[in-house]
Amino acid sequence: MTALPQGSAPGSTADESAEAEVAPGTAQAPAEEPGAAEGAGPGAEGEARTGVEEAEPADELAAEEAGRASEAEPADAAEGVERADEAGGAEAEAGTDETGGPEGAAEPAADAEAAAAAQVSEAAAELAAQRELRARIEQRKAEKDAPIPAGTKLSGTAADLLAAVRAVESGEKSGATFFAGPPPAPRKPAPGPAQEAAPVRPRAPESAQAPATSAEALASVRSVLSRGGAPETLAAQVTGALGEQAAERLGADPWQLLSVPGVRPEQADGFARALLGAECRPDDERRAAALVGWILEQAALRGHTALAADDVRKALAGRSVPDPDEAVQQAIAEGVVLVFQDGLAEEPEPAEDTADTEGAEETAEPVEPVEVLLGLDRYALAEESLADGLARLLNSPVGNDGSVWPEGGELIRAVAGSGLVAHTGGEAARAESAAVVTAAAAAGLRAAGAAHTLDGQRRLAELTGPLAAFTLAGLLSGEGPGRDADGALALDVLVVQDAAQLDVETAAVLVESLADGCRLVLSGDPGVLGPAGAGQVFQDVLSARVCPVVASRLPDAGPVGELVSGIGIGELNQVEAPGKEVVIVPVRDAGEAVHRCVQLLADSIPRAFGIPVEQAQAITVGHGGSAGTRALNAALKQRLNPGPGRFGGFDPGDRAAYAQDLGRTVVGTVVEADAEGLRLDCAGTPVLVPKERVESALRHGWALTAHQAVGMRWPAVVAVLPGDAAQGLNRPWVYTAFGRAERHLSVVHGVDQALPRAVAEVLPAPRTTRLTPLLHGLMKPAEQ
Template structure:
């Protein structure tokens, strides 16, 4: 795609995507005119001069019955071969527009998918709408617009500003945010050469492309008592896309509905069930669920037995109960704990697994326990809660130390932080040297542990070449020989895909050693270990079986999967080495964590905790980051995310108490 820049210096001066919150911002102690304008709007709403509906989207009071509000309907990720091909007529028209703007004609299908049937007309009228296509950067959209518009193309074009605003918020969503502070968004617009970011943002808000929210002290009297006014920094002005705003508000309403419609089962012997629970923490969880429609449960791998015991106890009491894991491997581990009817969350939401639905469209369930809850994004959570009937019980269970969801939001952490329901913290520790090591990391301490059976091994390396060499040696020779875990049950985890020691480099070296071949099926050979990603945040491991005109054929834990040729590059990678974000829902008998020197600046406690805790029996750490590892564990907990769910839940709880 063309990388031409706009006349007048409209260059994409920043990174392709904000790493969380943009670093740039207004001068300390000063407010931009947009912030002043938004603050003035707040005062207008509070004084009655304008209605809240004309400018703000405010949290609603909890509704007593289902549905609490319209839930965002998201089409489940299509399975292999289910994605319809774009209409050739539509793509033909789009190809012509793309060619006229110097953009690759191969994008036509993605453009139609992003912009709909009028995609060609839309692009002619507003070339910057090309930013709606995943992977397109602002500088590329600028070049495309310049080729189509010529002298009419200017850096201050309001169409450009509006498209950039949406693109920035979508990029923020990829980093986990559901909203951004106004100062952060203004700074990012300025970095991308928008001449008047204040005016651009005001225009985007006026057009409805962006929603604005106010968070801070309520009421002028309270602010005056604290010596503050509505213009103080204590009032946060947050901006977001309606897609994620609707999901967060629907989720908040749904969780409040479950808590508000719950009625205790006086006739059921919950106390008897707790008395026979397999552990004190399982008994505590059972008692909490007996008294509340919404409960959170925190703990490590060993604590997974507690929600499994809860579901078994609920069934014994005659309730319709189900346990759902985020991944297929998580479901497998539940089955090993005796929960043979466990399902995956994706299977439950698509109605391929689970109890089915009643005449009202709700699941035929009295209790749902969702494990791996930190991996559930806000849109998935909204769909999940909307599918539960009034009076049903919901348990959100997970390990708070692991990396958060691939999609936007931090649902589990926000529900815990809101303190609107019982929060059970398991006292069941993960056993052995690996469990001891991971528990220390969880509280910010990287400690040496006794490992008489070589459960934990540190392998120092000096450079990238040595890191790759030692990793291959560990997987192919040392771990099978010394630990007894074969290469096919050993997983390599590394910080990223690129670089000299990323997944691409490590997978190439591991393939050469473990399954050499010419890559005759688009880079893959029969027997290759692969990571199949049918939807963001959901990885399934498999083995290549063969390929034909229908696509690449995989064996994924006994299930036959066919990935169409056009989706192989997007959804399939070699899988001997994966990132921690891909590995978060699974565990393996042996894990080799690779920490190359260039990863020092990217490590966080959550990343280290997640990578190290993937190992069941043996953990090898290929260590090339020196003191960056203990520093990350002690000082860098996790990358922050901007969300509204906790404040929405607290506001609704307060409204219910006052009502």
Template sequence: MSTEPEPTEETEPQSPGTAKDADADDAEAGAAVPGDGAETPAVAEGDSDEAAGEASASDSEQGEAAAKLSEAAAELAAQKLERERIARRKAEKQGPVEAGAKLSGKAADLLAAVRAVESGDKPAATVFAEPEPPRRSAPEPVQRPRPVTADAPPAPAAQTVESVRRVLADGGAPEALVPQVAALGEGAAGRLREDPWQLLRVAGVRPEQADGFARALLGTECGPDDERRGRAVTVWLLEQAAVAGHTALELPTLTAALGKQGVPDADAAVQSTLTEAEALVFQDALDPRAPEPEEGEERPVRVLVGLERYAMAEESLADGLARLINSVPKQDGSAEDWERAADSAQGSAGELIRAVAGHGLVLHTGAEASLAEPAALLHAARELGLRAWATAHGPLGRDRFAALASGDTATTVTGLLSGTEGPGRDADGALDLDLLVVLDAPQLDVESAALLTESLPDGARLVLAGDPAVLWSAGPGRVFGDLLAARVCPQIASRRPDPGPLGELVSGIGIGELNQVEAPGKEVVIVPARDAGEAVHRTVQLVADSVPRAIGVPPEATQVITPGHGGAAGTRALNAALKERLNPGPGRFGGFDPGDRIAYSPTPGRTVSGHVVKADAEGLHLTCAGKSVVVPKERVEDSVRHGWALTAHQAAGGRWPAVVVVLPGDATQALTRPWVYTAFSRAERHLSVVQGADQALPRAVAEIPAKPRTTRLPVLLATQVPTPS
């Protein structure tokens, strides 16, 4: 396939250029292929700009202490309460999951959150040949009169901080690690002296660094066969697997990874880790629905090892889903009423309404145009008297759906769980609703999905809706994909295609074809770039000049998407160039100036877009999703970054009038079909592709699907849900 003539220096979008044909020569196919969720370019940079953090909400006008709690604290409190509820449910079962973490309380919660944070310098998931999954683009919730309240985690005691500082200094570790280690709680310094490899519990620390720390503290007693080292590296590998999307690892995979980390007896290291209850072991049948074996025969199984956090979440999710599937939904409205509502809807929207009428769990698949069908369902359910709500991955998705459904019907997942948006909870702690439609369902990881399903009251209906072709969640699991494959409930596929040249292009990508499309309105334009420097230059021209002039979309409504944060054309380089052009300034407050476009992380692994308003003694004042937020000075570096350019995972769940996708040559290993599909489908009216990837782009679309993830949800469901007829 050919492209249009190369644009002039002004990079004015000339005509409907397209990417090269997927059938073109792919002699370069020998390059290493990373997995789904790739967001790491070939060149990584050394700063970590996605560290975990909580931010204080802007509430200077409210005098009560409860109102001063941050949205991060509210969310963490809601999750803690819900996990306690899950734990109680697990305790009622005959075979509960054993406790598997030595730390407890707020220190353990914070540590678990820190581990999941994306690190800009050393992508953890590369241990398993899969680039780091970036953060989920989740919103900052809208304040409601009934927020979940809890005390924010207290700062470590001065004595704890000082003792941690001393032990780190003795081991030659950097001063910068003091806050993270001190956050592990009282006695952290003593535990670290006793077992120096516990330093691996700090985000960004790798085994070779922990080994150097241990040698400095232990001297000749330090060795690669130390049992403490084997346990710490085992837990570290399981954490890295979670960052890569796995909820557990098969035992041979884990032992092989331990060998690569210099653990001489991998089997002994795993056994020690299990004995100390720092991990759990599972034996899952390869075919859980197969008949019981004959006497004397053994059922084929696979042995997996995982962390309690994700094992508990996945088992709780399976429990909640089975409860929905096996129960009879609350009878709101007669069968005739539901049938009339289905008849009045068009096409597959009617099928969706009929399926929801008689089932507790329904899956709905489709692209952007298919959102009209959940909107029709919500309208019909409310007409029948149901307390029906929808929840979306981020504020952009929430607002887009609310415009379709009309009225106060949509929330964000974060806001719904924290109680700051939506119906709130009933006296039993369950969500006060009868029907919940979860949009952007592929973005649900096992923990979020478990919290949602366990929060539903008995008799409620759950609809998971989304586009199965987009990137999976940044967190562990592939909930939507596992449910689609398990076929344990009705699945309604929308027959509404996305319209226009963009819809045609994206639909082709979804089936592995990068087709030429006719774009008379310059809906799709290809801008060649010889190298990363030219890619940055042309991107700035497109956002600042060409797209506003030729398409009529202003810079603030154009989103740049690129595969990674580092590299010569990653988000850092692009954001620096775009700031210089669109909002130059001295950056006196942590590199930011009023008017800067930002990406803010109120909690670990979550992002919401916004703008800088001002900076003063209180901190950096932002406006995010229509809310005012104040980020204290000490949190700015960890939780705020410029946001003209995002990764595809950060952009998932959002759509913009114009999108510029930058594909530099040094990031071709990050390209997969889901990545390209997600990035290209974020555009509503116009898509510019700054193409420096050459044949890597059509090859990724044609040949590189999503990388499999190791999960237990299908097996767990198979043991609790009757075999589909």
């Protein structure tokens, strides 16, 4: 991604900010507009004066004006309320008549007039006043049908806004005339403890015009990005993250740029400085809220569905937030994050004898500290939905559905009697879970199996038949058995292989797609690398122990299987390999590691084992580095399929790895390119890479990372471990990389003792999730 500015950049001047502060969200109407003319002139002034001078009872005038306001335009309604308020203030003052003198009091005049006035009783004066009042009310009622001079009491910004509304309503001007200007500058919060909290993520201002087209939205976003010194190429990503009103939202809150994947806080800070100038501060509430969301999104990329509140505070302090605790509280109050208290301990009841307070305190049991977790709503809702769905499957009756299952092993018996079963094992155990599909079909049930990758689907189909094997993504997108009238998958039994790759959002969608009474089998290897998305569904289900758990006893075959089985329990054993099934190739540096990898794939393995290069795969720790996938693929292309890279860096015959989705990679051979994109042949399955995704989602595929290789296997694998890869090694990585080999494994070894130490001691950082306690809250742990 193009780098964003990290320092200060020219932004709005102080005068421009002040101008935007004067009239946010309003439009200036020309003086000749009809609505503006109504609010000017002697007539309007006279009516305003009369409204103050007349001393009418507040309740009657308010009721009358309220009736008028309910029938009037929105601006007229506001005027009616204003008049009612004025009447309420006039009630407390002495009323005046139209001549300016006090009502009911005699003017200083001749003695005769004074004497005559003195003879008038108080009742007669009151009746006269009431008759005068009724006459004025009747006059006002008669005027209801006449044109209402709306806006006569409005001035300044309100009058301008009324004039703009009138101009749009009359058709004299379009809404775009008044609402096409730049978004208003965010209002600077005033200091003070009694200040009302401003919205952290303000809504985009509503406008009278129709929603902008995508082209218009992109143009507006490009303009805002340009003003902030950010690359305009981010416009599509910003619009995708923030919606059609992205320009307005970004202008009001520059830190929302952090919602774009790949943007870092220092880059968003530079963008905000360019837009806000001196108003950009590290303690801005908008910045704190955006940082809290960004920290939790980064945690999700590491597999967490929630984080401890203390960890969030520490991360905020590391980003120069002055008061992390206040920032967390503000984010919670504004709904940016949700707060959870798992394992809340009950407080002890107070002692009845208040006199013996000290003794009560000594005998009271200490309250265990409660871990407060923060999470984004998308992952929280997915985990809660998943827990409810799994509990629903467990509680649905399946034992009396009339099906007669054939005799089988422990796994088939468990599936016959439970709506949810977990099954663990290595590569050999895939045959056991596939047998469940066959047994269910024999019992007259609708059954299918799903795998993580196309290669996993191929291997599953060899055991169940092609009509019952799918990829999980294909099954959820409409392939396979279809759906019933309620939208649920038309299945009675579903076996999910590679269940260790289930993230919480995919698992929630899957479980919601299953009808009551459907049996779900989660089958996987708990030793492999975890899912690329947030959560660890398979591990959490195993930990919760709310359903039957069946562990396979089938060992993986051959020397490679024996080696991998030892790694799974933390032992790097030396295995007997009479047929050179496992070969260690020591190297001194990364350059030699690349050379040996190319030699093994292109020459040694095809010649010694008869395995063609198309069926061999290199696996390394990462994409970068002197022996990462980039360096290895460049060397392998030069050796195996040199060419100019006519199609976006690719040539027909190149092996390519296409990241279809997060954590799901397909490997195939480039066939051709056309106007739609690049076409691959993935073991007989055609795959189209759209041209807009070639640059971002396609790499050469002779060398992969272990994360990309999960769910796939090859007859031969070359695991490349250069010296600089030592820090990236742990037991699941080694277990996954070595376990991708079926017949032969070559280890290009340059990490010395780091390899056995990683297998024996280094485990991945634990993921923070909530599925296990949620399941415990819904179900009791099953007796094993």
